[in-house]
Amino acid sequence: MKEVNQMLPVWMDFYLFCILLALFIYALTVNNITTLHKAYLAFHSLMMLWPSCNFIINITPDQQLQWFFLNVAFIGLSFLGFGWLMFSLVLTRKFYGLKRSFFYLSAAPAVLCSILATTNPWHFMFTQSSGGGWAVRTYGSLFWFFFISGLGYLLVSTVLIFKTAVNAAEGNMKKQVSLCMWGVVILIIFSQLDILFNVAFFPLFGVVPGLTSCGIVLSAVCFVIAINRYDLFRIVNIAQREVIDSMAIGMFVIDKDGIILDLNKSATRFLKTQAGRNFEMKGLLQLSEADGPDSIFLEEYNTNKLKSLQAEVKIIGEQTVHVSIHVSPVLDGKKNLLGRIITLNDVTELRSLLEQNNENNAILRQQNEELLRIQEELYDVNQKLEKATITDDLTDCYNKRYLMQQVAYEILVSQRYNIPFSILLIDVDNFKLINDAYGHLIGDNVLRSVVEAIKSKLRRSDILARFGGDEFIIYVPNTDRKGAVILAEKVRSAIENQWISSSRGDLRVTVSVGLVSVKAGAGIFGSPEDFLEELLARTDRALYDSKANGRNCVVSAE
CATH class of the missing domain: 1.20.1070.10 (Rhodopsin 7-helix transmembrane proteins)
Incomplete structure (x- = not known):
């Protein structure tokens, strides 16, 4: 014991x-x-x-x-x-x-x-x-x-x-x-x-x-x-089993020989079979042609068992359904094939929605193209309307309203950065006599010809506008008195040397030019608009002096 x-x-x-x-x-x-x-x-x-x-x-x-x-x-x-x-x-x-x-x-x-x-x-x-x-x-x-x-x-x-x-x-x-x-x-x-x-x-x-x-x-x-x-x-x-059986996607687990080891409840909706039987992929496929995509998928499924595959096929039954098939290999740690998992997903409704969506997209594309065309037309109309509000219909140069707004802004810029500028006022000599002698149509041609001659001598930064009647005004930025006089002479000479055709014979016209220049750093008095009015008044007096000196000349305001 x-x-x-x-x-x-x-x-x-x-x-x-x-x-x-x-x-x-x-x-x-x-x-x-x-x-x-x-x-x-x-x-x-x-x-x-x-x-x-x-x-x-x-x-x-x-x-x-x-x-x-x-x-x-x-x-x-x-x-x-x-x-x-x-x-x-x-x-x-x-x-x-x-x-x-x-x-x-x-x-x-x-x-x-x-x-x-x-x-x-x-x-x-x-x-x-x-x-x-x-x-x-x-x-x-x-x-x-x-x-x-x-x-x-x-x-x-x-x-x-x-x-x-x-x-x-x-x-x-x-x-x-x-x-x-x-x-x-x-x-x-x-x-x-x-x-x-x-x-x-x-x-x-x-x-x-x-x-x-x-x-x-x-x-x-x-x-x-x-x-x-x-x-x-x-x-x-x-x-886990409840989740798998409740899935709408059919799922088959097969061994490497194609024998069904397990399947969920939804799987029998696609293929009437049970565990222990051979999984027949060919029975799922509706071949459209011998070398079609279904045939290629079936060949890959039978020959390359280590490859993941995906295809969309049709299953013919009481009604045709589209099914998305996904095949995934199951491998061990040494990459040896143990079996495969095959999932079947009914995408008939999705396919129908895609087709309907494609039709809707085609309609939308057509409507978008029509809208784009309308937008382009509206843009062209807006461009024309915008141009009409700032240009002169007869000569196609800027009108007086645009000039007054733009030049007032340009004056501020010139003053801020100490840039000189000049203003030229041009008047066609004896234009009333031309209208009386040749008619208003020829008078209009004269004005258009004058504008073409002036534009040929201007820079892209210069602003030309019809001031009214037969008077034109030019804003010349970054230009002092000397440069303005040279430009005015070029304009005057270009107009004098051109011939204008008419039914009563060719004619030539001349212009009188008055100009004013503002030096760099010069201050402005009052608002830009008031200062511009003062400059235009001085330019007009210089033009008047040009007329008084016999026309066809350039006079610079002091």
């Missing part, structure tokens, strides 16, 4: 390890793997390290081997708290969207504890063997950092799960989270008891075996109950 009692502490951790292993295998075999599964299995594996390594320590006499497994056990226990935290985040649906830096910071205490435990043979400040082996041991100051770190992980996980349980609506979700929370609480209680009996009061009560292992096992039992009673894992697969 005494022998049995001595063996019980040795085999206690082994029995608990076997229970954990059985629970691990059960959870692995009866459920499909998802992200939640992976998180659970990761920390379940960490839970199994502590009892299994402690069992090996108790059955092997080799102290180096004992230390190796003890080191592994402490490393596993270091990351167990981190694993609990990660699983709690996944369970409470806060895992996704977290930054990578968060995981690094969260894992830092576990990594540091692992380093402290691994380097223990160099400082023995973490733990020391007692009684000639590592089965019985005492703990140093660095162990308490390990303890506080693990406890911190478990407390954060408890708070996280507790908040989720409080905020969750009544139902399976609340029960699942509550059970998981009790699993963490149980582990905290048993780990505290282990610290109390085997660290704080050691060797008062001797070695109390399996306390932390019992807490790990009981917490794992809570999780397994949550997994199976409330479909913690299976609900994900059920939801």
Whole structure:
């Protein structure tokens, strides 16, 4: 009987390890793997390290081997708290969207504890063997950092799960989270008891075996109950299946030989078949011609199974429908073909809308072209109207109203930038006698000829306008008195030397020119309009002097 009692502490951790292993295998075999599964299995594996390594320590006499497994056990226990935290985040649906830096910071205490435990043979400040082996041991100051770190992980996980349980609506979700929370609480209680009996009061009560292992096992039992009673894992697969079956898109999963492995409910709307049968792509296609696009797609489908394909075909049934077919290969890690996924999407309504849209676009294009034509006509009319408001109908040069507005503005510019300018006033000599002798039509021709002669001597920046009757005015920017006199002589000479045809014979006309110049930097008096009126009055007096001097000459105002 005494022998049995001595063996019980040795085999206690082994029995608990076997229970954990059985629970691990059960959870692995009866459920499909998802992200939640992976998180659970990761920390379940960490839970199994502590009892299994402690069992090996108790059955092997080799102290180096004992230390190796003890080191592994402490490393596993270091990351167990981190694993609990990660699983709690996944369970409470806060895992996704977290930054990578968060995981690094969260894992830092576990990594540091692992380093402290691994380097223990160099400082023995973490733990020391007692009684000639590592089965019985005492703990140093660095162990308490390990303890506080693990406890911190478990407390954060408890708070996280507790908040989720409080905020969750009544139902399976609340029960699942509550059970998981009790699993963490149980582990905290048993780990505290282990610290109390085997660290704080050691060797008062001797070695109390399996306390932390019992807490790990009981917490794992809570999780397994949550997994199976409330479909913690299976609900994900059920939801995924419901989503796939509710899709309007038909979906087939076939193996590399074309045998249907699975299909959703919408798939039978396109092809009356079932799992286990061969998928007949040719039966879906309505070939329009031997070398048409459908035939090319079918050839690619049969010969190049590693290529993603897409085509739009017609399926003939009670009514013709347009179907978009998409074929995607499923490859393993070595790029070997495992099978293919084929999706069928009814695009008949979309095709009809596209055709209707094309018709509407054609109508809109036609209307747009008509609008553009109307806009061009309106633009031409506006240009003509604008031109009519600022030009003289007879001579096609600017009218007096435009000249007065533009020259008033040009005066301001010239004054601001200290630019000289000149104004020329031109009058056709004896124009009334020409009208009386040759008629008004010839008189009009004379005025047009005078304008052509004047324009031939002007720059593009000069402004020519009909001032009224047989008088014309020229604004000459950036020109002083000397330049204005030279220009006036050129204009006068050009008009004098041209011949004008008429029914009564050719005739020549002359003009009298009066001009005024404003020096650079000269100030203006009053408003630009008043200053312009003053300049025109001085120019008119110079023109009067030109007439008085016998006409056909240029006179500059002082």
